[in-house]
Structures are given as C-alpha cells and as structure tokens.
Amino acid sequence: MMAQNESNIAVDLRGISKHFGTFVANDDISISIMKGEVHALLGENGAGKTTLMKALYGMHRPTSGKIFLWGKEVDVTDPKVAISLGIGMVHQHFMLVRPFTVTQNIILGMEPTGLFGAIDFLQSRKRVEELSKKYGLLVDPDALIEDISVGMEQRVEILKALYRGAEILILDEPTAVLTPQEIDDLMGIIRNLTVEGKTVIIITHKLKEIKHIADRCTIIRRGKKIDTVRVHDVTEQDLARMMVGREVNFDVPRGPFNPGTVALEVRKVSSLDGRGLPALKDLSFTLQKGEILAIAGVDGNGQTELAEVLTGLRNLVSGNIFLRNEDIKNLTTKDIIRKGLVAIPQDRQKFGLVLEFSVSENIILQEYDKPTFSRNGILLNDAIHDYSAELIEKFDVRPPVPEYKASELSGGNQQKVIIAREVSQNPDVLIANQPTRGLDVGAIEFVHRALIEQRDRGKAVLLISLELDEVLGLADRILVLYEGKIVGELEAAQADEQKVGILMAGGQL
Amino acid sequence: MSQLLRLRRTLKFPRALGLTLISIVLGFFVGAIVLLVAGYNPLEAYGIMIFGVFGLPRYISYTIIIAAPLILTGLSVTFAFRTGLFNIGAEGQFIAGSIAAVIVGHFVRLPIILHVPLVFVSAMVAGALWGSISGFLKARYGVHEVISTIMLNWLALYMNNYLIKLPFLHRVGTEASQKIQDTARIDILGVWKTSPEGREWRMENPFWGDILRSEINLGILFALIAAMVVWYIINRTTLGYELRAVGYNQDAANYGGIPVKKSMTVSMAIAGALAGAAGGIQIMGVTQEITVLAAMEGNGFDGIAVSLIGANTPIGVVLSGFLFGALRYGGTKIQPALGAPRELINIVMGTIVYFIAMPNLFTLLQERYFSWKKKRLDISLPKEAGGESKNV
Numbered sequence: 001m002m003a004q005n006e007s008n009i010a011v012d013l014r015g016i017s018k019h020f021g022t023f024v025a026n027d028d029i030s031i032s033i034m035k036g037e038v039h040a041l042l043g044e045n046g047a048g049k050t051t052l053m054k055a056l057y058g059m060h061r062p063t064s065g066k067i068f069l070w071g072k073e074v075d076v077t078d079p080k081v082a083i084s085l086g087i088g089m090v091h092q093h094f095m096l097v098r099p100f101t102v103t104q105n106i107i108l109g110m111e112p113t114g115l116f117g118a119i120d121f122l123q124s125r126k127r128v129e130e131l132s133k134k135y136g137l138l139v140d141p142d143a144l145i146e147d148i149s150v151g152m153e154q155r156v157e158i159l160k161a162l163y164r165g166a167e168i169l170i171l172d173e174p175t176a177v178l179t180p181q182e183i184d185d186l187m188g189i190i191r192n193l194t195v196e197g198k199t200v201i202i203i204t205h206k207l208k209e210i211k212h213i214a215d216r217c218t219i220i221r222r223g224k225k226i227d228t229v230r231v232h233d234v235t236e237q238d239l240a241r242m243m244v245g246r247e248v249n250f251d252v253p254r255g256p257f258n259p260g261t262v263a264l265e266v267r268k269v270s271s272l273d274g275r276g277l278p279a280l281k282d283l284s285f286t287l288q289k290g291e292i293l294a295i296a297g298v299d300g301n302g303q304t305e306l307a308e309v310l311t312g313l314r315n316l317v318s319g320n321i322f323l324r325n326e327d328i329k330n331l332t333t334k335d336i337i338r339k340g341l342v343a344i345p346q347d348r349q350k351f352g353l354v355l356e357f358s359v360s361e362n363i364i365l366q367e368y369d370k371p372t373f374s375r376n377g378i379l380l381n382d383a384i385h386d387y388s389a390e391l392i393e394k395f396d397v398r399p400p401v402p403e404y405k406a407s408e409l410s411g412g413n414q415q416k417v418i419i420a421r422e423v424s425q426n427p428d429v430l431i432a433n434q435p436t437r438g439l440d441v442g443a444i445e446f447v448h449r450a451l452i453e454q455r456d457r458g459k460a461v462l463l464i465s466l467e468l469d470e471v472l473g474l475a476d477r478i479l480v481l482y483e484g485k486i487v488g489e490l491e492a493a494q495a496d497e498q499k500v501g502i503l504m505a506g507g508q509l
Numbered sequence: 510m511s512q513l514l515r516l517r518r519t520l521k522f523p524r525a526l527g528l529t530l531i532s533i534v535l536g537f538f539v540g541a542i543v544l545l546v547a548g549y550n551p552l553e554a555y556g557i558m559i560f561g562v563f564g565l566p567r568y569i570s571y572t573i574i575i576a577a578p579l580i581l582t583g584l585s586v587t588f589a590f591r592t593g594l595f596n597i598g599a600e601g602q603f604i605a606g607s608i609a610a611v612i613v614g615h616f617v618r619l620p621i622i623l624h625v626p627l628v629f630v631s632a633m634v635a636g637a638l639w640g641s642i643s644g645f646l647k648a649r650y651g652v653h654e655v656i657s658t659i660m661l662n663w664l665a666l667y668m669n670n671y672l673i674k675l676p677f678l679h680r681v682g683t684e685a686s687q688k689i690q691d692t693a694r695i696d697i698l699g700v701w702k703t704s705p706e707g708r709e710w711r712m713e714n715p716f717w718g719d720i721l722r723s724e725i726n727l728g729i730l731f732a733l734i735a736a737m738v739v740w741y742i743i744n745r746t747t748l749g750y751e752l753r754a755v756g757y758n759q760d761a762a763n764y765g766g767i768p769v770k771k772s773m774t775v776s777m778a779i780a781g782a783l784a785g786a787a788g789g790i791q792i793m794g795v796t797q798e799i800t801v802l803a804a805m806e807g808n809g810f811d812g813i814a815v816s817l818i819g820a821n822t823p824i825g826v827v828l829s830g831f832l833f834g835a836l837r838y839g840g841t842k843i844q845p846a847l848g849a850p851r852e853l854i855n856i857v858m859g860t861i862v863y864f865i866a867m868p869n870l871f872t873l874l875q876e877r878y879f880s881w882k883k884k885r886l887d888i889s890l891p892k893e894a895g896g897e898s899k900n901v
Contacts, residue, residue, distance in 0.1 A: 353758075381745075
C-alpha cells in the first residue's frame with residue numbers, strides 16, 4: 001500500500017455495510033480514494049460495487065459505517081447533499097430529457113435566472129462551452145439530446161456533474177454502451193479530468209480498461225472487499241482471480257481447424273432497418289462446418305439486421321440465404337429452427353427468454369409442440385421436467401431447479417438456459433449475436449467454451465460480436481462489417497487488433 | 510437448499526391469499542368508516558348484510574344465482590389478462606351472448622336435452638365472435654384492445670335495444686323481447702314449482718320450498734365447470750402455453766416460433782366466449798328475455814373487479830365471485846332496513862380492489878414494522894442461489 005498523506009485523501013469510506021433484509025450487499029468495506037487518482041471498483045455483476053457507490057452518492061443510507069470527505073465526516077442523506085459536497089455520479093442509464101438541448105439538460109434544476117425570473121441561457125450556454133472545451137468533451141451545447149449518439153449523451157452527463165461543481169466523479173459501468181472508438185475518447189476525457197485535479201471512481205468488470213486507465217483498483221467479491229492494489233503491480237490474470245475467486249482461463253483449448261462443407265451461404269442479401277433505410281447492402285459470405293466465423297464491426301453497422309434476417313425476424317429486399325442447399329429466405333423463425341439453424345439472440349431478456357416462465361418452460365419454447373413434449377395439445381409435464389432437469393445438469397444452470405423462474409436467475413445462468421435450449425436441438429448452424437454482452441468473466445468463459453465445443457463437433461458457428469478481444473480469441477475466420485457491407489476478410493492467423501480495428505473504422509489495409 | 514426452495518414455494522400462495530384477505534378486511538373497515546360518517550351504525554349494517562346472505566336458505570341461493578355470471582365474466586377477464594390482454598369488453602360480450610341465447614332459445618324448437626346445450630353454445634359463440642373482433646383488430650391493425658372493447662360494449666348495448674324493437678323479436682306491450690321456450694330454461698323445476706302440485710309440495714317441505722322461491726338454476730354448475738376448463742387450458746395445454754408466452758413476452762414468443770397475432774385473436778375469442786356464456790346462463794336461468802337497456806348493467810365490469818380480487822387465477826375468481834355475489838345481494842338488504850344506501854357495497858368493493866392493487870404497500874409495511882422470517886427468506890434466496898458462480 002502506498003504511503004497515504006492524510007490531506008490527500010478525497011474519499012474515505014470506513015467500514016461501510018449495507019443490508020437488504022438478511023442479504024448483505026456490502027460487508028464492512030473500507031477504501032481510501034486519493035485526490036486526483038482514477039480508482040476502479042472491480043467485481044462481478046451483483047458483487048456490491050454499485051451499492052457501495054450509491055451509499056456515497058446518498059441514494060441510500062448504509063446500515064453501518066462512516067464516510068469522510070477531505071478528512072471530515074459527512075452525512076450524505078440524499079443525492080442533493082452529495083452534489084453540494086462536490087460528488088457527481090454518471091449512472092449506467094442516462095437520465096436526460098430527450099427533446100431538450102444539451103444546455104437545457106445541463107442546467108435543469110439549477111437554472112440561472114436574470115430579469116423577471118427568465119432563464120439566462122446565454123450565460124449558461126457559455127459556461128457549458130467553457131467546461132466542454134476545458135476537458136476536451138467536444139459537446140455541442142445547442143444539439144438536441146435525441147439527435148446525439150449514446151457516447152455524446154454520456155459526455156453530457158459528465159458535463160452535468162462538472163457544471164454542478166463535482167470534484168469527485170463516479171462513473172457506473174461507463175463503457176458498457178460505447179463503441180471501441182468512444183471508449184478511447186472516454187479514456188482521454190478521464191485523463192483530462194485527473195490532470196485538472198478531479199478524482200474519478202470507475203465501476204466496472206472489464207479488466208482491460210482498468211489496466212488501461214486506473215491508478216488503483218479495489219476488488220469486491222460478494223459484498224466483501226478483497227484487496228486494493230496498484231494496477232501497475234498486477235496482471236489482468238491476477239485481477240480476474242481476485243474478482244472471481246479462482247483461476248480464470250482466458251484461452252479456451254480448441255481442436256485443430258478442420259473446416260467441412262458449406263453449411264450456410266448468404267448471397268447478395270439486402271435488407272432495410274426499422275426506419276426503412278438500407279441496412280445490409282449486397283452482403284455475401286459462406287459459413288463452413290467446423291469453423292467459427294466472426295463478424296466484427298462497430299455497433300449499428302448492420303449486425304442486428306443480419307441476425308434478424310438469418311433467423312426469420314426480418315424480410316430480405318433481395319438476395320438468397322441457403323441452409324445447406326435449401327433457400328430459407330423469408331421463412332418463419334419456426335421453420336428455420338426446424339431446418340437446423342438456431343440462434344443465441346442479442347437481447348436475451350427480450351428475445352431469448354420469457355422471464356416470467358420457469359426454466360423448464362423456457363427450455364421447451366421452440367419445441368413445446370413436438371410429440372416429445374405434448375400430445376393432442378396437452379403438455380406432457382413429466383417429460384418436460386425430466387428433459388429440463390437433464391439440460392440443467394449438463395449446462396450447470398444454478399440453482400438447478402426446473403421450476404425456478406427465469407427472472408430469478410443471474411445473467412450468466414439465463415444465458416446458459418438459452419445455450420442449453422439452442423444447442424440441444426442439435427443444429428447445423430449456430431448464430432451467436434453478442435453472446436457475452438453484460439456477462440461477467442466466469443460466465444463469458446462458459447459461453448466461449450460452449451461455442452468452441454460446437455465448432456469442434458463439426459457445427460458451423462457464426463459469431464457476431466462488438467468485442468474485438470472475443471472476435472480475435474474465438475474466430476477461425478473474421479469478416480468485418482461496415483455500413484452494411486463486408487469490407488474485409490481475414491484468416492485468424494493474420495488478424496490482429498490493429499488490422500481489424502482499421503477495417504472496422506472504414507479504413508483500408 | 511432444496512428444502513428451502515420447497516418451503517419458499519409453499520409460502521408463495523398463502524402470501525398472495527394473505528394479502529387478499531387483509532385487503533378484504535381493510536375494504537370492510539373503510540366501508541365502516543363511511544357508514545359512521547354518514548350516521549349509520551356499521552356493526553348493525555354489516556349484521557344485516559350477513560343475515561341477509563346466510564339467514565334463509567333462499568338468501569344463499571340468491572347469492573349463488575348472482576355469483577354465477579360474475580364468476581364467468583371474471584374468468585373472461587382473467588383469461589385475457591393471463592395472455593397479456595385487458596378485456597374491458599366482457600360487458601358487450603355478455604350482451605352479445607344474451608341476445609344469441611334469446612334468439613336461439615325462442616325460435617328453435619328442440620327437446621330440452623338438446624335445446625339447453627344449443628342455446629348455451631350459441632351464447633358462447635356470439636360472445637366469442639364479439640371478443641375476437643377486438644383481438645383481430647389488435648393483431649391486424651394494432652388497435653388497442655381497451656379502446657376497441659369499450660366501443661364494442663356500446664355497439665352491443667345499442668344492438669340489443671335495436672333488435673328488441675324489431676317486430677320479429679319484440680313482445681308487444683313490453684320493453685322486452687320474446688321469452689325463451691321452456692325447453693331452453695335451466696332454472697330448477699322452474700315450470701313445475703308454480704303449478705298447483707308444486708306449490709303444495711313447497712308448503713310441505715319448507716327448506717327446499719324456500720330455496721325454490723328463488724330462481725335457483727344450473728348456471729353455477731356451468732360456471733364451476735368453466736373455471737376448471739380455464740385452469741386446464743391455461744396450465745396444461747399447448748394453447749395455454751402459447752397464449753401465456755405471448756402475454757408475457759411477445760418478442761420471445763415470436764422468436765420461439767409462436768404465432769403471436771393468431772394468439773391474440775384466439776385469446777380474445779375465448780375470453781369473449783366466457784362472457785357470452787355468462788349472458789347465456791342469465792337468460793336461461795333468470796330473465797328468459799332481454800330488455801331495453803338504458804345503461805350498462807355492469808355484469809362485465811364487475812368481472813374486472815372479480816378477476817383482480819381473485820388474483821387472476823380461476824380458483825381465486827370462483828371465491829371472489831361468491832364474495833362479490835354475497836356483497837351485491839347483501840347490500841340490497843341494508844337500504845330497506847337502515848335507509849343506508851346500497852351503493853355502500855361499491856365503496857367496499859372498490860376499496861378492496863385498491864388495496865389489492867398496491868401489494869407494495871404491504872411489503873413496505875412489513876419491512877418497516879415486522880421482520881417476518883419468511884419474508885427475509887424470500888428476498889435472500891435468489892441472490893444466494895443464483896449469484897453463485899464458483900464452478901461455472
């Protein structure tokens with residue numbers, strides 16, 4: 001532990017505990033955060049990181065423990081108090097009024113007024129512009145929120161906190177919604193903030209970002225503080241082990257690359273997006289048995305539409321899709337599934353699961369009308385139960401109870417249920433659209449193993465992913481999607497982060 | 510672990526039941542306050558209501574008569590609700606069913622063994638058609654079912670009044686339609702009990718005689734059977750599975766290959782059939798005719814309250830249907846006895862529904878003032894069980 005000069009401590013949390021009923025979300029956590037540092041809070045989903053920061057931001061009172069700011073004990077009763085003490089928090093979900101301009105949003109709740117109580121827009125607009133320039137945020141003060149990107153919205157939130165005089169800024173999972181380029185920009189902004197003497201606390205479960213930006217990192221596991229470390233002194237592997245509580249394998253063993261015949265052929269496919277604009281433009285590629293073909297690209301370049309077209313949720317404008325040698329263009333989802341193409345959907349809670357259904361009801365979602373599970377329109381509950389119990393054991397779903405509601409499972413276990421359902425139908429082609437989104441390290445490892453197992457068994461796997469690491473780590477072959485077109489194809493052996501990154505940004509090799 | 514899970518599941522049902530019972534008690538409590546403020550003795554009023562429901566055999570039978578159609582319209586709302594639709598249209602479907610029952614009951618001549626089922630099925634089909642219009646409009650054109658069912662309620666009401674005035678159906682000198690044939694009636698011994706022998710037998714057997722003074726009919730049997738069928742469809746059939754999946758999450762249902770649009774129409778048709786059946790038994794068992802309606806009678810609207818109080822489960826609907834029937838009938842007794850307005854029961858029912866609609870209030874109260882062991886178990890279990898990832 002570094003030598004701590006008392007006067008340099010910005011935030012001192014001493015023995016913070018938070019109980020919900022008998023559930024202990026935070027158990028006696030003490031952290032000292034220095035002025036001007038970037039301090040990461042690392043932990044799996046549900047470990048208690050956000051709960052701890054909500055206590056600091058006054059969104060709830062800790063059950064016990066004390067909070068010191070700049071050496072003085074404070075009682076943060078609600079966020080207003082936190083703001084007046086110079087604490088700002090940017091939440092995972094932004095809280096902006098969409099039809100308002102950037103400036104209007106930033107001054108909301110503390111509008112400077114001039115003559116006769118009129119809002120002094122000119123003055124506040126000037127302030128916003130100054131702050132934006134000072135920290136390199138590059139925000140247009142007059143833009144409407146509904147017209148700007150998610151990355152920009154986040155900057156508006158940061159600006160909002162700075163405008164209110166934040167010295168200590170808490171960012172809750174700030175990169176979850178950003179593209180790789182936007183993540184780089186955010187890292188730059190965080191650096192600018194610390195240069196100007198601000199203190200930044202980042203809540204995250206992404207190891208790479210911590211290595212990249214943080215000075216120190218506190219690891220929280222199941223409500224308890226494991227350690228605070230200097231990021232410079234540890235490896236990603238060390239961090240992962242402390243977070244999960246065991247060794248984590250980043251490299252999943254895989255068999256030799258042994259591609260077979262063509263399983264899926266996409267030929268000159270064009271399609272429109274939800275607004276009726278072209279999303280896929282003359283897209284062609286083939287997918288072979290025994291390979292993982294990854295589609296890399298920045299979000300919004302046609303990934304969603306590609307997955308929807310392949311799974312029968314979106315119609316083509318032109319082109320053909322051949323599964324083995326059969327055209328599956330514009331068939332219903334059910335027919336496509338029956339012909340041997342299954343998918344892990346991008347949004348597991350919206351498309352993958354009926355959350356109010358039990359695990360076993362979810363497992364039969366695509367097969368409930370097969371003779372195995374129903375006869376003459378009557379469900380065969382025993383058969384359904386036994387089949388579910390078998391899959392639950394095989395795919396290690398926790399808790400191992402078929403009657404448990406899907407909504408009561410953790411994200412990783414929800415994903416296991418979906419994978420169990422899709423893979424058990426013994427498909428020829430598996431489409432995985434951002435299969436690890438929002439999952440923690442342990443669950444990501446499980447999903448990766450499952451995909452590689454499918455490949456090793458001679459199945460064709462199409463991986464659509466925004467995570468460059470995932471693409472490089474899993475793929476046998478990489479296609480880069482840019483503005484609805486395939487702009488490059490790379491063999492795994494010749495691909496690296498830089499090459500794929502250039503193609504993703506629309507550049508040429 | 511598995512022991513805890515079992516415990517948790519057995520706790521779940523009584524918890525819902527407990528909340529409902531507390532809500533009912535609170536409903537009566539608020540009703541008592543209103544009575545006090547209005548200058549009546551609530552104990553006396555409730556005493557009269559209790560005697561008015563249980564005091565004589567025929568009082569009980571009146572309660573049952575009123576409960577039967579409420580159970581059916583309650584089931585109608587429940588069925589739609591379980592599949593993600595809000596059926597405000599049970600009222601109109603009820604009217605559609607009663608019109609069909611009168612027409613088929615009056616013009617068709619068949620032996621009773623065939624006529625009764627035919628009339629009943631006709632009422633269900635009419636209700637189903639009426640309901641499926643809303644389902645179809647939603648599936649095809651995205652018209653919200655709340656809007657379309659409200660509109661269809663008024664259409665049904667005016668169609669009812671229009672048809673009665675047509676010469677073929679109008680009973681001259683009345684504001685009502687022709688009566689159904691005796692072969693279509695389901696009131697028990699309805700013809701015989703007013704004959705001379707019937708009157709004599711009723712004098713000699715006071716208990717049964719008293720019951721027969723009401724229009725006791727087979728409607729309650731139909732309602733109870735319908736409750737069982739609804740439970741079976743929802744929980745045990747692929748149809749129910751599909752409809753529930755669509756109700757909970759249309760996107761996932763669609764992704765899993767369930768025909769979402771067809772499901773909406775089917776669901777509203779079944780809901781309509783149940784409300785239509787309510788109209789049918791009311792005609793066959795009680796009124797034998799339709800009359801000109803100045804306003805909605807509320808059979809379908811009360812079904813919404815019955816469904817909510819019954820926690821949207823068939824068994825709950827049966828119980829709350831009886832409760833509602835008792836209140837409706839008992840409420841009529843306080844007006845002549847005390848001069849207290851019978852609308853009081855609407856206050857009681859409304860308050861019960863309000864309390865039931867805010868279970869969070871109870872959870873909050875519980876957390877603040879009682880630390881029930883079982884409640885703690887409820888919260889902590891999913892986290893401990895689901896959050897574990899040691900050997901993922």
